[in-house]
Amino acid sequence: MSKPTQLLMGKVPLKIIFFLLFIPIMSFAQRGVVKGVLTTETDGLPLPGASIIIKGTAKGVLTDFDGNYSINCNVGDVLVVTYVGMTSREIKVTAEMFGVEKRIFVEQIPVKTIESDAYNKALKSVKQESFQIPDLEDSKQTFNKNGTYNQFQRIKTIDIKPQHVHLTYFDPDIYFEVGMNSTLSFQYVKNNNLPELQNKFSQGATQNGALTFLGPETGNVFSYGPSVNSLEFDGTNYNFDSNGQLVPLGNGNGKKANAYDNTLFNTAINTSNNIFFNVESYNWIANIDYINKSSDDIFGRNRSTTNDVILSYKTTKYQDRKLDWNTFVKYGKRINNQPNINGFINNLLLNSWITPNSFSNTQGTIIADNTQRSFNPSNYNNPEWLFNNNKNFDVNDLFVVSLQNDIEPSDDFKIQTHVNYKTTENDQNFGLVANTVGFEDGYLSHKTIKKNTFNGTLLLDYEKYIGEIELKLNSVTNYSHDNLKYAFKESEGYDDFSFSNPNSSTLTEHQRHRNTVNLKQDISITHSKGVEVGLCTNSYVSSIQGDKWFLPTTRVQLNLLDLIDIYDFRYIYLSASSAYNINEMPLFYTNQSHNSLTLSPSESLNYTSNIDLFANESIELEEKHDYNFSTKVGFRILNANWNFEANYFGSKTEGSVFPVLENNVFQLQNIADINNRGLELVLEASNYSNELKWNANINFFTNNTEVLKVYNAQERVAIAGFNSVSKNLIVGEPAGIIVGSAYARDEQANLIIDVNGYPMVATEQRIIGDPTPDFTLGFFNALEWKNFKFNFTLNYQKGGDVWNGTQNVLNYFGTSQQSADERGITNFVFDGITQQGNPNTTNVDFYNPTNGIENNRFVRYGFEGVAEDAIEDASFLNLKSIQISYDFGKDYDSFFRQFEIGFYANNLFTFTKYSGASPQSSLFDTNSGNNLNFFNTPLITEVGFKAQLKI
Secondary structure, eight states: OOOOSSOOOOOOOHHHHHHHHHOOOOOOOOEEEEEEEEEETTTOOBOTTOEEEETTSSOEEEOOTTOEEEEEEETTOEEEEEOTTBOOEEEEOOGGGTTSEEEEEEOBOOOBOOOOHHHHHHHHHSOOOOOOOOOTTTOOSTHHHHSSSOOGGGEEEEEEOSSOEEEEEOOSSEEEEEEEEEEEEEEEOOGGGSOOBOOSBOSEEEETTEEEEOOGGGTOOOBOSOBGGGEEEOOOOBTTBTTOOEEETTSSSSOBOOOOOOOOOOOEEEEEEEEEEEEEESSEEEEEEEEEEEEEOTTSSOEEEEEEEEEEEEEOSSSOOSEEEEEEEEEEEEEESSOOGGGHHHHHHHHHHTSOTTSOTTSOSBOTTSSBOSSSTTTOOOHHHHHHTBOOEEEEEEEEEEEEEEEOSSSSEEEEEEEEEEEEEEEEEEEEOTTBTTBTTOEEEEEEEEEEEEEEEEEEEEEEEETTEEEEEEEEEEEEEEEEEEEEEEEEOOOTTOOSSOSEEEEEEEEEEEEEEEEEEEEEEEETTSEEEEEEEEEEEETTTEEEEEEEEEEEEEEGGGTSOOTTEEEEEEEEEEEEEEEOOOSBOOOOGGGGTTSOGGGGGGOOOOOOOBOOTTOOOEEEEEEEEEEEEEEEETTEEEEEEEEEEEEEEEEEEEEEEETTEEEEEEEEEEEEEEEEEEEEEEEEETTEEEEEEEEEEEEEEEEEEESSSOSOEEEEEOSSEEEEEOTTSOTTEEEEOOBOBOTTOOBEEOTTSSBOBOSSOEEEEOOOOSEEEEEEEEEEETTEEEEEEEEEEEOOEEEEHHHHHHHHHTOBHHHHHHTTOOSBOOSSEETTSOBOOOOBOSSOGGGOGGGSTTGGGOTTOOGGGGEEEOOEEEEEEEEEEEETTOSTTSSOSEEEEEEEEEEEEEEESSOSSOTTOBGGGOTTOBTEESSOOOOOEEEEEEEEEEO
16 A cells, blocks of 8 residues: 555554454465466566565475475465566465466566756756556545546556557447467477487397397397397398398398487477457446467377366446455366377386387387287387286366455455365376286376365454554464375276276375464554554464464665665665474475486386375474565666665574485375575666667576485485486585495595496495586567567576486487497507406506407496586576567557557577487476486477457
């Protein structure tokens, strides 16, 4: 609420203060996660590094490079959205924001270049004063209440001319708005975003001292055979190739062998259509919104769909009413016909990329005896077999109904109530037929997760001006009842190509429910001299995880320009905050990173993510202390507006919850205390002159963690990865430090070389990498000239480590380009010392046919190689997005309010220190599996066309 021109004098009744601060009011409420994308209102571009903070606390998040955000909050919380160069927004959390993607728009702050010489001269002698335009929606002035001052909602178009402004209005009684937003895009995977595979050497290995082709029937898995160009077909009836078996040149029918193309990826076509119809009168607004999305998977095999319908109705605030209503209903259904359940896509890529180029995966998947046709049927699958013989899908249903009312007994006192009901259901189906490697007997599972939540909230707001002091009191009481029903059915032992009549089935069911109450009491005092102080207490009561009655928050902000005169500055803010809070466990633990920890990479074909965990009474609440110090400065130089923000933040989380393996069983435990601290710097410049608008933003971000304590007696706790390489919690190290197999070294870190001339492997796993980047940079630039818009976003990350297990495995099989380039190296001497401590002088050949395949440089260390070899620099530079558009509907006499057509591209150019994975990919798509690359989904490039129509 903006401060009136003349301050109201008076005293705050003691009974109101006592009522708001000390008496918890039992009511109905909701807790949940608000997530979505933060974009600019004018062009829809994502805003990386923007701050979203729960007002009155230090709890907040920063948007990532795509503008994505996710924040835990309560109904009634106020989210403060700030981004340098953009108008700050305060958004009160409502029930309808949970379970949906909330797109937040912020407006750029336009400042027109001063063209008057007289005014320029005046500015040299008079200090620039900053000012703020009151928010019409919150202002106490009567022009906002009766609608006679400016019915701005009736404005259809605004056309600014040099001498006048032309406004076009809707009918004053009722008007409508119809619009459609459509997108057609094409997604594909660029070759430089894939591992480099060789196409020179065939399936085979050394035999009797010579390179020999060894086909699928021999059981050989390697591509260390002779050159494909040295082979030809013999034309015989051969189960594994329609052209016959491969033999040396001169021994066949003269038809030369060729390297087959086993590429899986195809161009995917995606469409998105959003149709909306809005009707508004002077008293109410009704909306109908329908969204349909349809997309191919990146293999061009299956299509997925999304459908959302939203109906909403609310009363307007044009009249001086004491009661306003807002209600909505939403139904959504998402069907994914190519989900990565149980690492299905990872296994597709593994089986494809290790296939020798002398074998074609597309010549059929079944041989004469009705078994699988692959380059090695006993150990690995034909990707086409996996495509044709699975029963995988993932379906999500959402239904939400919400009712909210606002009661305003007086200008100083407001009451808000919300009632909400939400139900979600997730069905995950996974099935593979018999004779599939990893699931030889056939396997089928169905998992259903149903969640029902009844929520409500009661909010009381009191605001009063006392002389030069503004007093705000806020009381929030939240209640939530959550119910979870979980069912998992697993069946095995099927006949060939059948999912009927299994030999065995098991059914696991769980049901959980929880009641929680949150109490929040907040007081804020703001002096006209620019000093604001806030105090807040939070209380949390749970039927499962216990209670926390006192969680204090303090905050202070100082506006220096209200205290001292500083020329050429628009604002200078200094602020600090400290907040204690808790993290609540979800009833169903969604982070599946622990499921692979008992497996080695070579066992990944057996991987399933069915070790599901749930909240229980033995898990205590995570307690978190956040602190923040920030400076914001706005000034004007070089004919442009500049904004600088520095934000130092930190937190300590006690009792962080992770799955822990004890007695071969995973259990959720409060296992560690973790410290976090970081620095964010933002510099933004903008210039608006005549018909040209320009805005640029650069964001620097660094964040570091440290494990302060591990509760159990273990030296380390693995949280993601495999049993031979994983991310871990180790006291004194960053959270998620990478541990794996490493080469043996002496005290001076010299490699220890064995008698054969190769480095030895240490008997114990060691720290081999830190996934934490040194820093990240984001750069955004936007230009607008007349009806044209152009913008792009660049992302850069410096440092950090990634385990590239994909490369090690491809080297082992001999399908990588690296293995082709290095197999001819001879007389190589590894730098190190012998076991006797002498400098190593033994030379080795990386692949000498006379020494046997087992002595090959890459084969000798096994399927996954040495994890230390796979650690690579995670630095990358990515042209995240680029967009150009033209709006044909800006003319005031046009039938269209908006008719904008544009072209866009995402991930058009990417440069990394290594190839083969997205910089943002995660092992099996799990929450904690980032920086672990084991046949992860590669970076996808998208180009498309957008059309936005509004009448």
